[in-house]
Amino acid sequence: MKTTISKIGASAGKQVTLGAWLAHKRSSGKIAFLQLRDGTGFIQGVVVKAEVGEELFAQAKNLTQETSLYVTGVVQTDERSPSGYELTVTDFTVISESHDYPITPKEHGTEFLMDHRHVWLRSKRQQAVMKIRDQIINATYEFFHEHDFSKLDSPILTGSSPEGTSELFATKYFDEDAFLSQSGQLYAEAGAMALGRVFTFGPTFRAEKSKTRRHLIEFWMIEPEMAFVEFDENLEWQENYVSHLAASVLKNNQIELKTLGRDLSKLEAIQAPFPRITYDEALAFLHEKGFDDISWGDDFGSPHETAIAEHYEKPVFITHYPTSLKPFYMQPDPNRPEVVLCADLIAPEGYGEIIGGSERIHDYELLKQRISEHNLSEETYAWYLDLRKYGSVPHSGFGLGLERTVAWLSGVEHVRETIPFPRLLNRLYP
Template sequence: MSTKSTIGEVKHHLGESVTIGCWLNKKRSSGKIQFLQLRDGSGYVQGVVVKSEVSSEVWEAANALTQESSLYITGKVKEDTRSKGGFELDVEHIEIIQITEDYPITPKEHGVDFLMDHRHLWIRSPRQRAVLVIRAQIIQAVQQFFNERGFHLVDPPILTPSSCEGTTNLFHTKYFDEDAFLTQSGQLYMEAAAMALGKVYSFGPTFRAEKSKTRRHLIEFWMIEPEMAFIDHEESLQIQEQFVAYIVQNVLTHCRAELEVLERDTDKLAKVAGAFPRISYDKAVELLKEKGFEFEWGEDFGAPHETVIAEQYETPVFITHYPTALKSFYMKPDPNRPEVVLCADMIAPEGYGEIIGGSQRIDDPQLMEQRFQEHELSKEAYQWYLDLRKYGTVPHSGFGLGLERTVSWICGLEHVRETIPFPRLLYRLYP
């Protein structure tokens, strides 16, 4: 009798016969022995079929298997130090579920458009599986970090009547007889939640109708947005450092095999463990001029600028105190220098750009009213937000981390499209 198992659990069944539901990844034969590379989502294992040790039916079944054919395989688990998983199966029985014909994604090279058209199949490949496993581990680490520190998960709405940063890049829809938009951030709602629960975070999809085709941008992406009552800018920066270091170290601990599949230089990730360097916007402008950029104070940084700044460091770096005019209406001005705000962008190393944006929020009711006038914001649409400053206002801070950019950096990927199972890009809504 065999025990039903997964490939990931065969290490617990050494010397036993197990039955695994799986797919054939690839196959090779030496004439009298067939080597089946099998996958089931939890991992990979090699099944060895020896002609002299199995029935003719089992041998022929193995012979009939094609790439991505599905089957139940039964075999005895034994150690194999040569394999990456450390185990293999001496095959005893094969039950074919389906023989796959003309599987589109073969071991040859395919173009990106072809692979994206077949994304539903491409995610079965070892590389894409590794990325999605790491993404899942990052999500788990995010939740663990906040749960361990007393944060409450709060779900802001996806359909909103207004925007926290203007409606230019929002997807418009109708909410019965009213105008509505797909959210680009849950931040304003999280501020309200923080006034009720103290420390909160949201984790959900956001949407930006930005006609961008860069390797860093998606139309639909996931954001982690904490908000914290009674936390100032400096305290928020410390939490951000701890948060990102926690995620990276968690992935290093739990996803070594997947990082190896991706050929990621883990020595670089291992350095992301302590306090991160900081550079003010002013100093960053000076640095860019030294590097030959024509850049004036008050301009925003683009990808080339962020990359040059990041190249000076081996870990993420904070760029702090941006000009007030560059940032959102809700950011608190520096009391000692009101032309800049108490904010920071965290720039990932190795050219991956901004992964976190955060600030201390304005808590003064009069200043918030002034900001509404300056930005021509509708008081009718935002009255609930103004109420947060009217009824028990407190110092508070928050930030947002983009999940896909973080996955891209940790995995060492060229393009953000591989970081999400089914990416939504400027000209791609299929599959």
């Protein structure tokens, strides 16, 4: 019977056949231990010379790393194994031999591993991160569909930007200027006026010349938008969504979290509600901690966010930023127009901002004024203004960066490990 490693427990005591690759092997006299992987998991195959014969045993001892195989054997319960099982091999057939596999058990430099990303993905650690990424994506669809959101596909090629064009990749769209999208938000707002609650999920691009462990040039964003939702309710949606992601990873990725050495208590603490502090309170806190380099109206950098986050076990909302720091579409606080009804959600453990969100301006005249103040073309944003002409309502939304969230929940240091093929400032290969 053909099966996969993830389903092998259903065949305990029975003979099965796996299609697999040889991750590693070791031999001890008359026994060879094959570490097999098939994409769904890892399992040890035990080849006993007395049971398979001299010829097959010699072949097993000479197998090379990443050779592909069909392996037949009997499934045995083994409590020492991460999967709970191992395979007593009775036969195997080589599909394709692997020669001079570049990534060996020895240490390799980061640049070497990134140059070989196409095969580095096969390692146990990288597979664990990709499995957690997949689970977060699955949990995202689960959460939003359970709460009556519709998936909306926003365009990647756009003629305008939600946050100005200084960090966009420009291209030609026949005879017009176009840009690679940095956000699906404006289109999601149109979707929310039609469908009530929507979310976009797709690649976004930032031409930001940054080399920090938190930044990618191409990354994926999840951007919900909700009609009839004001500022405080928007924060509740965010903390419930993030709590759902953490709970889903804890439930479904125990093997992967163990592989990565993740401290599970850190994830268990991620439960709504999350603490909330204003920009003013955050600034006062930073001054108390000796950060004298920042004044009211300045944006917070990574050291500032990390210092604030270290004060909490959970993610923390920083709300009510100065209007001058934020994009044109954010709703000003009616009691204090120099700040806007926005929040950044800062993850603990130094992972920085994972969500930015706000209530959106729903008044036509105010939005028109903001477009002018930001020196944007009213003609370019005419369709966006239209949303305030035909039955405008209070509405809010947010954007979650997938790769930063994967890094945080999995505990890996750099976002380059959280996307299959990272695009970095100096990397477009492979």
